Amino acid sequence: MSKKSTQRKAAAQNAPAEQPEKAASASPKPAKAPSAPQKPYFAGIDIIKILAAFFVVGIHTFLYNGFYYAEIHEGETKYLVPIAVRWIVYTCVPLFMIATGYLMKNKKFSPSYYKGLIRIIAIYIFIGILCLKVDHTVFGAENTTWNVLKKYLEFNAADYGWYVNYYIALFCMIPFLNLAFNGLETKNQKLILLITITAFTVFARSMFIGFEYQNQSKLFPDYLNGMWPLAYYYAGAYIREYPPKRCFRNKFLVLVVLASAVAFITSSSYKHTIADTNKDNYYHFTSWHFNDYSTYPIFIIAVCIFLLLFDITTTNSKVKFVLQQLSGATFATYLISYIFDRKVYGLYGAKYPPNPDGSWNYDRWTHVWQPWLYVFLHALFWGMVITYAYKIIASLCSKGVDYIRALNAEPEPAGKKKK
Numbered sequence: 001m002s003k004k005s006t007q008r009k010a011a012a013q014n015a016p017a018e019q020p021e022k023a024a025s026a027s028p029k030p031a032k033a034p035s036a037p038q039k040p041y042f043a044g045i046d047i048i049k050i051l052a053a054f055f056v057v058g059i060h061t062f063l064y065n066g067f068y069y070a071e072i073h074e075g076e077t078k079y080l081v082p083i084a085v086r087w088i089v090y091t092c093v094p095l096f097m098i099a100t101g102y103l104m105k106n107k108k109f110s111p112s113y114y115k116g117l118i119r120i121i122a123i124y125i126f127i128g129i130l131c132l133k134v135d136h137t138v139f140g141a142e143n144t145t146w147n148v149l150k151k152y153l154e155f156n157a158a159d160y161g162w163y164v165n166y167y168i169a170l171f172c173m174i175p176f177l178n179l180a181f182n183g184l185e186t187k188n189q190k191l192i193l194l195i196t197i198t199a200f201t202v203f204a205r206s207m208f209i210g211f212e213y214q215n216q217s218k219l220f221p222d223y224l225n226g227m228w229p230l231a232y233y234y235a236g237a238y239i240r241e242y243p244p245k246r247c248f249r250n251k252f253l254v255l256v257v258l259a260s261a262v263a264f265i266t267s268s269s270y271k272h273t274i275a276d277t278n279k280d281n282y283y284h285f286t287s288w289h290f291n292d293y294s295t296y297p298i299f300i301i302a303v304c305i306f307l308l309l310f311d312i313t314t315t316n317s318k319v320k321f322v323l324q325q326l327s328g329a330t331f332a333t334y335l336i337s338y339i340f341d342r343k344v345y346g347l348y349g350a351k352y353p354p355n356p357d358g359s360w361n362y363d364r365w366t367h368v369w370q371p372w373l374y375v376f377l378h379a380l381f382w383g384m385v386i387t388y389a390y391k392i393i394a395s396l397c398s399k400g401v402d403y404i405r406a407l408n409a410e411p412e413p414a415g416k417k418k419k
Helices: 003-013 020-026 044-064 077-089 092-104 111-139 145-153 162-182 187-206 225-241 248-274 276-281 296-309 317-328 330-351 369-409
Strands: none
Touching (some): 044 077, 044 369, 077 248, 092 162, 092 296, 111 145, 111 369, 187 225, 248 276, 248 296
């Protein structure tokens, strides 16, 4: 090969690449790559929390509209519907507890973990002030310094504050509960833990041998029934760890179990209510064994509702945003609903007064949606306002602390050397 041809070849190899504009004109423009599909958001937990808040308002409806003082006699099967609804909405607190286990099963012990209590306590203190003012203005309650302090310490400042009492205790135990659960090696071990806790805190409370009220005997020792939140917490943790396959067959099976549990507890409490043994109670609504969160029909119903809803997903960003805002305000909604309960049910009772013979007016049930929706929507709105206000204040405080730390961390300006 000649020297000139070698130089030409080397120059061709070292020539700059063709400019993008020229390359584009020389060849067709490549098609734009399709964007990656949006990752689905698990909206089911948000829906469950909102539903639980809705159920909270519903269970208080039965308290304030006088249902528990209605005389229910044999043959009055129209009461089966309100009884069934009463038991369904009774799962409000259990649903919150299961959701807590689902969301917090991986929380670990650290000093920063306990900062999560600040929001709970701050919102409780503020709503407690509002509730105390209502009790003083409307009902003439005496708000001395000692009475107010006593109510706050006993979680009675906000009238539904007993849940705060439970939740703070559970919250403080969660890192250690998680150690017990996550420390187990196999699925069977974790299932046995769940069964053991549930047996002695839920089934022991309400599992009896025999069918006659006077001669029944408990199947399990029930000294641990006060620890029932642990059963719901571990149920949520177990579902998070081993979620059932999402398919029609599983959902249908859960729905059948749910319907069976509701039918069982409804018919059971109806029979207990109309029984002769309830005569001294004037045939008011009653249940021998199940009128508590720590009872197995309630546990089954709550778990079934959770299983039906927890794995709902969405890819709609607007739906995701709305659900997150609503679910984030459910705690404040729960506490502040007391104020609207007190406001609306006096008017509601006057609108549907007792029957001429003094008995409970069934129209209060047929129109129950009126106060129920009123209280829920108003409580949800103000719950969101309070939650947003807390977030703004917490953000400002955090920025203020960061600013002060930054000032303290700044080096001294350059100046004359110290002698």
